[in-house]
Amino acid sequence: MPDALARLHARLHAGETLLNGWLHLPGGVSAEIMGRAGYDALTIDLQHGLIGDGGLVATLQAIAATPAAALVRAPWLHPPDLMRALDAGAAGVICPMIETREQAAALVHACRYAPHGGRSYGPTRARLSYGGEYPARADEQTLIFAMIETHRALENLESILDTPGLSGVYVGPADLSLSLSGRASLDFREGETAAAVVRIAQAATARGLIPGIFTQGGELARHAATLGYRFVTAGSDFALLEGAARSVLADLHGHPSASSYAAGPPAY
Template identity: 75%
Template sequence: MPDALSRLQGRLFAGETVLNGWLHLPGGVSAEVMGRAGYDSLTVDLQHGLIGDGGLVATLEAIAGTPAAPLVRVPWLHPPDLMRALDAGAAGVICPMIDTPAQARALVHACRYAPQGGRSFGPTRARLVYGEDYGERADRETLVFAMIETAQAVQNLDAILGTPGLSGVYVGPGDLSLSLTGRASLDFRHGEVAPVVARIAEATLRLGLIPGIFTPGADLARAAVDLGYRFVTAGSDLALLGGAARAVVRELRGQEVLSTSPASS
């Protein structure tokens, strides 16, 4: 049976849509909850999440107990962070703020072994999880996504997509809309951002690569799939928890079932 590394890569390059969950919260329990909720993959966010580098392995271990495949969004284009994430067992990495083809080449170089790249060989946990042949499979099966989230990246999109060894691109709608319009929004369906997001998917698919995108939930995730996105994040643990909690409180307060008098025992 294929492991998470080959299974995720195979599904994406076969044209299937993969539903990804996003992890902001430290501790492994939310990773277990998300992984058992039915997501195909989970991304540990080391850039804006609260997990931190010290919590990465524990979170990956929690994901390993679920059917979901593990990815990591690293904080920045910093080769040691990329290599540590892969050595720890990430099946793929997402790197923020890739604006130029030179940065895309540097990203791939850090994630691929020689002679294709310059990743140092020492897959400590990856070899434990994926087997002794991990070194032979890693360049072929590890996913490497460059985030497209600035006007400069959009201008350089074709050159970035032409980077050998890149698996695909991943759209960050918040930063992209901020760069294009001066206002951050995750809703890419309207205004100046809409045709750009559509163009990114089309250009990526045309080259046989994987278009990915972050969305906060089901409505925008469906819109992304309709545009051709195949690696689609639909919510984070933090946002989903907060949204569910607010919905319960709104419902109860709206029905006036909460007493303002002291509780009796």
């Protein structure tokens, strides 16, 4: 039976739309809960999450006990962080704040082995997870997403998308709306952000790349899928826990209208 890396790669490249869960919380239990809830993939957030580099392997091990594939959102475009995530067994990486073709090329270079890149050889846990043949197929199956989340990135969108070896792009709506309008919002259905989100999906799809996006789930996730996004984050462990707590307390206090987790601050 194909492993999580091969399954994720095959499903995305077959045109399926996959639901991804986002992990902010340290410790493996929330990762296990999210993985067993039915998400196709889970992304460990090392940029804004609370897991930290020291918790990376334990979280990857927790995800491995579930049917979900594991990705890592790196803290920044820093090759050692990207290589360490892949060596630890991540099926792919999401890199924040990519704004130019040169940065996108540097991202790909850090994640591909020679002669296609400069990833240093040492797939320590990846070989345990995916078998001894992992190095031979890593370049083909490892997912590499460049985050599009600034006005400058939009200006350079086509050249970023034309970077050889890139798997796709991933939209961060909060930073994108902040850059475009001066106000961070996860709701990308109106205004300049809405037009940008549509443009990104169309441009990526036209090039055979995978468009991905962050949402808190529900209506926004469904909307993203209708726009052509095929790697759709639908909720984070932090926001879902907060939302469930708010919902119970709102109900007990007699304020059911406040039960939506969207009423809380975005945990992204």
